[in-house]
Amino acid sequence: MKTYLPQIQRRILVRPNQTFGILNYDLDNAYPQRMLELVGQSPTAKDCWNKRAKFIAGIGFEQPDLGKQLVNSCGLTLAKLLKAIATDKALFRGFGLHINYNANFKISSVNYVKFEDIRMGDTDDAKTAEKFGIYNDWGRRSWKNIMRSKITFLDKYDPGEETIKKQVFAAGGWDKYKGQLYYFNPEVDDYPLIEADSVWEDFETEAGIKIFNNREVTTGFLPSTMLFMQSRREEADNSSDRGYRNAPSQLEKDLGSFQGAKSAQKIIVIEYEDESAKPEFQPYAIQNNDKLFESTERSVEARIIKGFSVPKELINSEKASGLSNGSEKKEAIREFNDNTAADRIELSETMAEVFGHFYTNLNPSGNWNIVPVPANVADDALALKAGAAINELLLSAIPSHNKIATLVHAYGFKQTEAEAMVGEGLDN
Structure with missing residues (x-):
């Protein structure tokens, strides 16, 4: 008897593309573009992506006013740069920075590069090995064909003076030198899968449910x-002159x-x-689609949230809006801060490395730490919500004794406190 293990197909296939001198990001060279479209069509996936990006970026740098420092002549600040690369890292698990140098071999400017626009150079091509190809339409959404002449190739990041000299000489001088690319990639010599790649089919399913619901409305819920x-x-x-049948x-x-x-x-x-x-x-x-789609939608949403490793209390806010859930949300924030701590450390280390070679010292303290999202935001949001409800109660036309009872039993105030807030005896 023979036994064998069933083969599981790889999520992406990396193959050399000799036409463009790159390594294809999956067979169609458009894996990140496809994932962006799927996430954009899935409300839950997009919410999870935004939440993850927010927690990775935290509330900015620990060092005061560091975020206001400019890193290029186009007005890009460190705060904006942090937010941009945190957004890419939250989904793609990687990011890219375009580095330019001056004649003193110091970094003169740093620019953000969309991760989905980056392709690794073909290791078998001497002209593009150790380089990265940058192009803004690998998915061919704007143009049918990709023009190699419009692909910008940047050297791999290496701030060493001798390396920069060789690259400048190979480019034909400083006026033709295009700089380097700092490519953060959690994989080794391979492209990374997106965060929650294991459930990307659920992105598509949720988008399909949305389309189904829209079709039901636009057809007036007409029975089949x-x-x-x-x-x-x-x-x-x-009949027409155009000959349509x-x-x-x-x-x-x-x-x-x-x-x-x-x-x-x-x-x-x-x-x-x-x-x-x-x-x-x-x-x-026909089968009862309402019940079927309702249960499918719940299970799909749960899997997407799990795939992004986001605590459900931060996504299903309508299910965690009561006063009794404040501690749960606070704990969820702490948990997610722990989950994204490694990402913040990696961004801090990147900033320290890159701007340690900047032509001017942007951060004399050397402190590049990122402050995580504070857990007390849950208390603040809760207090605002409760305060609005109490104000509405006090301004309502119901009898005073009903207001007092609500304040005591629903909101936990003492009898004397409730009476003082309402003004007992005004409508007796």
Whole structure:
């Protein structure tokens, strides 16, 4: 008897692309572009991505006013740069920085590069090995073909003076030198999978549920029905000089305009000459989609949240909005801060490395630590919500004793405190 292990297909395949001198990011060279589209169509995935990016960036640098420092002539500040690379790291687990040098071999400017625009150079091509190709349309959304002449190749980051001299000489001088790329990649000689890659199919599923719900609304929740009618003769409005065949008849146009949320109260009148020409509508039973989609949506949402490793209390805010859930949300913030601590350390180390070679000392203290999101934001949000509810209660027209009872039993105030807030005896 022979045994074997079933082969699990790799999520992405990296292959040399000799035409462009790069390594393809999956077979179609558009893995990050596809993932961006899927995340953009999935509300839960996009929310998880935003939450993860927010926690990685924290509330900025620990060193006061460090975020206001400019890093290039285009007005990019350290705070904006931190937010940009934290956003890429939250989804792609990597990021890119374009580094330019001056003639003193010091970094003169730093620019953010979208991670999805970066491709590693073909290691078998002497001209592009140890380089990175930058192009803004690998997914071919704007143009049908990729033009190699528009791909910008940057050298791999290395601030060593001798390395820079060799690169400048190879480029033909400082005026032709394009700089280097600092490419943060958690993988070794390979492209990284996105955060939550294991559940990207659920992104697509949630997007499909959204489309289904939209279709139900635009068709006025019309039950599935079959229309039986005699073979029609081509109507006069079906013929045209353009020679279209099987153009919709007037009946089909009327039925189409009859559907939809805005047409729910319309009446359609159908004329027929005899009983044999009378259209017949027959509904057919289908599975209860409402219940099916409701349970599917819940399970899909839960898997996406788990895939991003985000505590559910930070995503399902409507399910954790009561006063009793303040401690749970605070604990969720602490947990997520711990989860993203390594990411913040990596960004801090990157900043220290890159700007340690900057032409001017932006941070004399040498402190590049990033402050995590404080857990007391949960208390603040909770207090605002509770305060608004209490104010609404006090301004309402219900009797004073009902207000006092609500303050005591629902909000935990003492009897004397509640009476003082309401002004007991005013409406007795």
